[in-house]
Amino acid sequence: MSRLDAAQLYERFYGDGRSRRGVFEAIAGWRAPARALYPGSFIHVAASFEIPHVTYVDTDRRARRFFAAREQVLAVVRAEKRYDGPPSFDFIGGSYEHPLDLPDASHDLLVSLYAGFISKPCKRYLAIGGVLVANNSHGDAGLAAIDPDYALVGVLAGRTDRLRVSEDALDTYLVPKSGTPPTEEQLRRLGRGVAYTRPAVAYLFRRLR
Numbered sequence: 001m002s003r004l005d006a007a008q009l010y011e012r013f014y015g016d017g018r019s020r021r022g023v024f025e026a027i028a029g030w031r032a033p034a035r036a037l038y039p040g041s042f043i044h045v046a047a048s049f050e051i052p053h054v055t056y057v058d059t060d061r062r063a064r065r066f067f068a069a070r071e072q073v074l075a076v077v078r079a080e081k082r083y084d085g086p087p088s089f090d091f092i093g094g095s096y097e098h099p100l101d102l103p104d105a106s107h108d109l110l111v112s113l114y115a116g117f118i119s120k121p122c123k124r125y126l127a128i129g130g131v132l133v134a135n136n137s138h139g140d141a142g143l144a145a146i147d148p149d150y151a152l153v154g155v156l157a158g159r160t161d162r163l164r165v166s167e168d169a170l171d172t173y174l175v176p177k178s179g180t181p182p183t184e185e186q187l188r189r190l191g192r193g194v195a196y197t198r199p200a201v202a203y204l205f206r207r208l209r
Ligand SMILES: C[S@@+](CC[C@H](N)C(=O)[O-])C[C@H]1O[C@@H](n2cnc3c(N)ncnc32)[C@H](O)[C@@H]1O
Pocket: 039, 040, 041, 042, 043, 044, 057, 058, 059, 060, 063, 094, 095, 096, 097, 113, 114, 115, 116
């Protein structure tokens, strides 16, 4: 993949204000995570704009080719990063549902955005006290909400271009409109999130144990 190809591929999917870097910016301003694990990342390297080390995981062939062009990806990141020091990333071309070649508790942020049920199989790689950020698109926020190993500690609120972490009135979030929390089996069967009375852009959970 030529330099132009890597940058072009990123532009094609995440250019023109579609990077959602605000998600990572808000979290970096709140907790300053040093090491993030991003399963189901595709080529969403906006995480590296705000977080110094990111481990990306995806099965997609284009993602494999993108990250194999390491110097080109670093150039995309260097042009956008906001922290001091050099960016660093790893890429694992495999399924997050299988064991990953990573030490347990080796990351302080676990990212789950639009890519299925990540909170359970990848929990082991998140340090106790570390943060899971999950949205509700594929139901992973709902799964974390019923997992006693996680506790809701914040939500991402505000306009998509100016997100902030809110720690207020957390008991008003993740309240199902149906009145009954979904079971894991229901969420997996549905393959997407259930409706909540007060939705948030994404939910922040602390790993308790
Ligand atoms: C809709 S894209 C979302 C990409 C990115 N998270 C974002 O927010 O833009 C979903 C990605 O998850 C990846 N994916 C789905 N299941 C996976 C699995 N079990 N292991 C690794 N990657 C997976 C797909 O290959 C795809 O690239």
